[in-house]
Amino acid sequence: MTKIRPWLPLIGIGVFAILLLVVAPAVLSMHWINNLGKYCCWAIAAVGIGLAWGRGGMLVLGQGVFFGLGAYAMAMHLTLESAGPDSLPVFMILYDPSGGLPAFWEPFRSDVFTLLAIVLLPVIVAGVLGYALFKRRIKGAYFAILSQALAVALAVLISSTIRETGGDTGLSDFKYFFGFVLNDDANKLMVYSIAAALLVACLLVVWQLNRSRFGELLIATRDAEERVRFLGYDPANIKLVAYVVAALMASVAGAMFVPIVGIITPAEIGASASILMIAGVALGGRASLFGPALGAMAIGWGQSSLGSTWPDGWIYILGLVFILVTLFLPMGLSSLFGRAKGLVWRSRESPPASPSAPELVLEPDVQEVTK
Template identity: 80%
Template sequence: MTALMKLKPYASLIGIAVFAVLLLAVAPSLLSMHWINNLGKYCAWAIVAVGIGLAWGRGGMLVMGQGVFFGLGAYAMAMHMTLENAGPDAIPSFMILYDPLAPLPAFWEPFRSELFTLAAIILLPVIVAGILGYALFKRRVKGAYFAILTQALAVATAVLVSSTIRETGGDTGLSGFRTFFGFLLSDDANKVMIYLITAGLLIACMLLVWQLHRSRFGELLLATRDAEERVRFLGYDPANIKLTAFVIAAVMASIGGAMFVPIVGIITPAEIGASASILMIAGVALGGRASLFGPVLGAMAIGWGQSSLASSWPEGWIYILGLLFVVVTLFLPNGLASLYTRAKGLIAGRRDNGAAPPEPPAPTGAAATAEKAEVSA
């Protein structure tokens, strides 16, 4: 029993280790290539969900525009893969169809470089989220206003991408990729490699959030969510605390989008708009935004539902999803992760009811000294 109590602070870390073994060792050896690709797609969405769990579950920020940052990473990766397919100094074929004589847009050219692409996947969301978050948090925009503004940004981004047909492919998006940093996507071994990279990034993001929860920053973020004015009274700037969490969540969304592209093979405005952002939030709400594993499992469950049920029953899938969230909101507002806490409390309550009343604690310190003196007298 004592050994279990010592391991309790590391229960989440042990859970991450078990989850890593299942994703990185068990799944590739047991699943078919079809399900490996699907699981890789779910892992990409789960990376986004981990960041949402940090910003929303820990920081209280309802980030309904994560599709924007998902799109930044996805289109950065897609642009590099498109140029890689076209060859050196060549123009992508879809651009030639619209204007054969027009040169390659200037902002496309740097994405020929692999290093620039990887840097853009990280730095673009940092810049965009930093500017947006600074403008909102410094003006103390929060709650429903923050959620509406972030969702409006997702809608505006999707409309912008749809309207720039020659530069981004418009509604049809970017697709037809053949290689990923030089590796052929038609090779099953390379598909497994991409899956393992995605699953490894998911585990790394979970470890980062686990460490942040235990750190002083995690405590300040939680305090900012529950009592922002008190945090400000203690000398901390809540805007900077929330901004940091918002930027971290944006980077995770961008990484998820970047890995989504080589796995699925296409990126369109439908994957970055308001509906996609709401679906990301839905997975986190289903699993439990305040826990570490809840957002991951919720995102994977939603991903499986969208891939499996939506394809076999497209008219009814949305109703199933709506009914599921009505039930969760009414009976499990903290998501499915709260089932464990409720069951644990119920078991503990039954044990307490059947046990004898606890003995009063032995006196210590000054009380023990006074009791000994009384006995001696």
């Protein structure tokens, strides 16, 4: 049995992939397919947070930064694609008809440059930032506050640059996705399938990292950083890899969020959005494989359903759920499955009660000897 159990997560990923890529398109309407695609985007970012926070112990409260980098890179390309060649986006014409296209927008006309920016930009930013922080052994609350401050700073910067980024109104009204018309249901299903496949791929990557030597070192760094350093490993490099992988997943999530939702604003990348990602990971279970993804999807469903029908009460429900989970299930809802599985295995492996040994009765001559 012990030889099969390490492969159980892989079987679970396969079942999850079938549900997302085969069952969901067959039974759900296009409205719910779009919603599920949005939940998949949040789940992709949550899987990366689970690696950095659950396995690495880094409370990344600023994943909105990398989510925003990928989202705005994709949004700029889709905006230019919708505007047509040698044309300005509509919002730029409204704010400054005589102005030209900003220089940093021009490369995003290229499909290849956009895809490279979505991948390389968060890797470079997270690599430089993580190297500067981890080499100076900044961790704990200081790291969490600093990362959240960066998300707030980026949201404020975008809000203040109306002519270049659209400001608080953001970027929207996308008509094409790399040549495909977004209003076509078949293309919407294609975009959803890409997001779902990327979620499955991220789960596979994290599963492989967790069972590798790197995964063991990451947990050891979380629990006993000084011992890892004493053994000859640099904890800063180990945490840096997890931080960069989490940033890349957040950027990919933001890039797929744009064509599915059809809009990106500073509200989607600020402090509140980053905290919402953390809440989903905490709800599902930050140290498990599927917990962050399922928790983020549950929070996304709650925000879409309850948040639209009861906007004033949804935030209180979210706060109450987060408090209850923190107090009574600090490892998230996934710990319930672990506890139940542990009880089942203990009940199966416990040996049957041995019959009581018969009382030893000595013969009369033996009794005399013992006396």
